[in-house]
Amino acid sequence: MAAPPVKSVAVIGSGISGLTAAYYARRHLPHSTPLTIYESHPTHLGGWLQTTHHSVEDKRVIFEHGPRSLRPVGLSGLCTFDLIRELGLEKELILVPKTHPSAKNRYVYYKGGLNKLPSALLDLPKAAATVPILRGLVSSVAHEPFAAKRPEGLEDESIGAFVRRRFGVRGVGVDTLLSAIVHGIYAADLDTLSVRSTFPILWDLETYHGSVVKGMLGGAKRIPKDEREVKQETELKEKNKELVEMMNGMSVYSFKDGLATLTERLRTSLSNDNVTFKFGTPVTDLSISPSSVTITAGSDNASFSHVIANVAPKTLASISPSLPLPTPPSTSSSTVLLVNLFFPPSAAPHVPAGFGYLIPKTVGLDENPHRALGIVFDSHGVPGQDSAEGVKLTVMLGGHWWSALSPSELAEREEQGVELALGTVRRHLGIITKPILAEAHLQRECIPQYGVGHRGFLGKAKSVVEGWGGGRVSVVGAGWGGVSVNDCVRGGRDVGIGLERGVTGLESTLYRLVPHGIIAVCVAVIFLKFLPVSIALRFASKILPLYYMFDATGSATPQPAPGPPNKSYPYTNDPS
Template sequence: MQKTVVVIGGGISGLSTCYYLSKNSQSSKIILLEANKRLGGWMHTIRREDGAVFEQGPRAIRPAGVIGRNTLKMVSELGLENEILPVTAENPASRNRFLFVNGKLQKLPSSPVAALKATPPFSKSIFHSILEEIFVKRGTLDDESVHGFVERRLGKELADIAIDSLCRGVFAGDCRKLSMRSCFPPLFHAERKHGSITLGMVLGARMKEESDVKQNRLVQQSRKEHWSQWSLKQGLQTLAESLEDHLRNTDRVEIHQEAAVQQIQMGREGAWEVHVEGGRFKADYIVSAVQAKVLSSMLPPAAQPLAEELQKISPASVAVVNLEYDGLVLPVTGFGHLIPSTENRAVLGIVYDSDAFPEHNRKGPPSTRLTVMMGGAWFTEEFGSPEEADRTRLLHVAVQAVKSHLNVKEMPSWSNVNVHKDCIPQYLVGHWKCLDNIWSLIEQHRLPLSLVGASYEGVSVNDCIFGGKRAAERLLGN
């Protein structure tokens, strides 16, 4: 008997789940429900007629690790190999990364030799901090903040400047509240197992590679050329569009857009009823690919304990301001720079898009593309509620940051301001326990339900795609 799987949410997590389900099973009917007009979620690209490409969401994907190789394998399967734009080792965006500290740009060490010397804004070398770390006592807490962990093992200076900036760049979050165990699990478990993150990373065994991924030509190319990241010629939205096209070309996936789920209920004989405006769908199994707090509002009253756990996973909002300047206006070349919260709470970082992907510049005279990221965990205190944030003020703050940090006196010739409400889940201290409670409740009540997406075990595009794959594999294994 054919079973029906309903996937709620058509972002990259939901699309990936449908892709792996449709690819590996002939016995299930798959229904994808998306609340908005378009699929792809935060993966959204502006493509101007003059050839310029601007990312409003994720702008690049890392090829490293099992999850990075898995995404490259998907790209190959979708026929996008010729669309890849790699950032190779020779590109300044691979080598040069900066912090804006004490009112000036500071280049981070980019080689082992550079790590041997003390370079501003740090008073001692990173190598010296690593040597001292080996002799620090093993931690005993079940979890602790990222800042607390790094301060304890590597020193206050690195925690206050480098780690604070890194957490703002990756999670748009406050390292004094974010969980080390959930945000950086390899480092947390390296210390717990080996007593030192340095020894743990040296001695720890690498995850076994899947043979089909290992043999993939694109993966081999990324290693040979030492890619640090990659995009696509028409932006990352191309990946979501290709997944959508693939799903529409199979007769086993039914896609419904503008189909916001209002409630899910347990019907007779253990099957779900998924209610949308004007109708309902019956499902033997549900995969939720929406944020945890969104799912919590859909659950029936009987699932209140699960809803309460899901509500604990709170997201942060980010303002993304795309800027274009006439001419080459940057004083340095590189990936971009991050800003610690002690320097500027409102502005998280500035990405030098033109350096990483010059192919996305407009045709004709030279231009410079930048993206300013703002808000995050500090959004409400700096800009008010995401729904009511003043776009004119957001643009002004972004332009002033470029002027102050990069000495760019010109005004941008083009701009775009976007506020992504609740876009990055915050893994606060204790997140692991919240997840344990969620998985236990689902198992205890034998709910035919899987949860995928950035709310749970990784916020990157790679994490979301790999999570969809694992959910499909678990479901197909049942």
């Protein structure tokens, strides 16, 4: 059945997904087609992308209260290139090469200190013997090819269950390292998240090869690739040839004025282009008739031929009670206390050159009493953004550790935020200097949690959404499929371009046979490229002559840190 004609469009939520969808819809629809963007926040758009500028002795310091850098890889990365080119932002870029210390040096806090992860194969034998976090890693990897095959009928499991089933529990083990990575990605417990939806490459390697290690030996090229994605990637590379060449050899990139540059330019582009922004207007109801979709916002009702919902599954269900929508396996999202700190230059000797460090689940209260998840060394991560001299850090606390706290207890943590962060950097890094600038913001429900069975939920949701007016409703955002900025841009782009075809927004998520990369947020993705598991796999290839390994995480994408420094609003809940 043909999709209904697009006569008017409403976008619920102005996260990066919703803004991107609106931008591409505006580009592909007749200019006479009106677009309306509903945002519950009174002034802010861009979801969790927010940058603030500060002055220190008349010089600038930038704080990112969400994502701070992007990685130029994969199809989703190319979609972001396309948006940057269309918005004319090439001259605003700051590029960080793979040779920079922040791209080469990653740390994990373990056994009372920072454990530097090796970045080269030759460094592994010594590191495996001397770095506490790596002890037992090689034996865990060597065990994996001989693990029992996946139980028949098992369609999904938690990350922790998968890792222990495949790699066993030996010494520190793979699961300890991955718990740190998951802290950086989802601020979550690896025993609660779906491996199939968060580390799909691991699941696919076992599916096609019976073993992660054997799969890496055989090469990911043996896993079928979706022809549509291959074609799209080729077209985008050609279309954005100059940016692709510019990004060659780069690890991450950002903008001179911070990542909010992207959303602010989208806002400027959409303004006065037959686009209406309705700030401070939360949508409370959504209903569908054969000819339109009606939105209720306060006392006002408005009908549109099409609606793009940039909201989480549970939010969509709450505003459309008359419409059937399957319940996801997890309706929770992580709440994270994000603390930005700027110290005088005297603190520099305490901060090693590198991107930052993550903290595994196994580190106890005696070493991590404030339940920090990790610290980003922002001064190294995106050099050249600040004109003021000093040391800039971002401390992330809470996540799953605070999931049982009441709203009042969380508010108390926010009030104590700067002191909690300073206590952590004092204990872990030895910084006792008073910061020049300090801001603490509690980002409520900022990172979606993909529970076991999330992929099955998406399949059911796609069938249901397709039936809502025969293609009148589309969904975008991190709550559905991919929490990185690149993922959100890609999802928004697909919907904006495909609106006339009646797309649901879930097609690329479900049809993707080989995910473009492990989903990652904030510091976690930077660790993935040189994740010791990858290096241990290579080392295992030397001691087990059968195997020849390569890096399985080279297509990982960047991720947003938790959200804007404002209260949590229901339609700014796209984590980027």
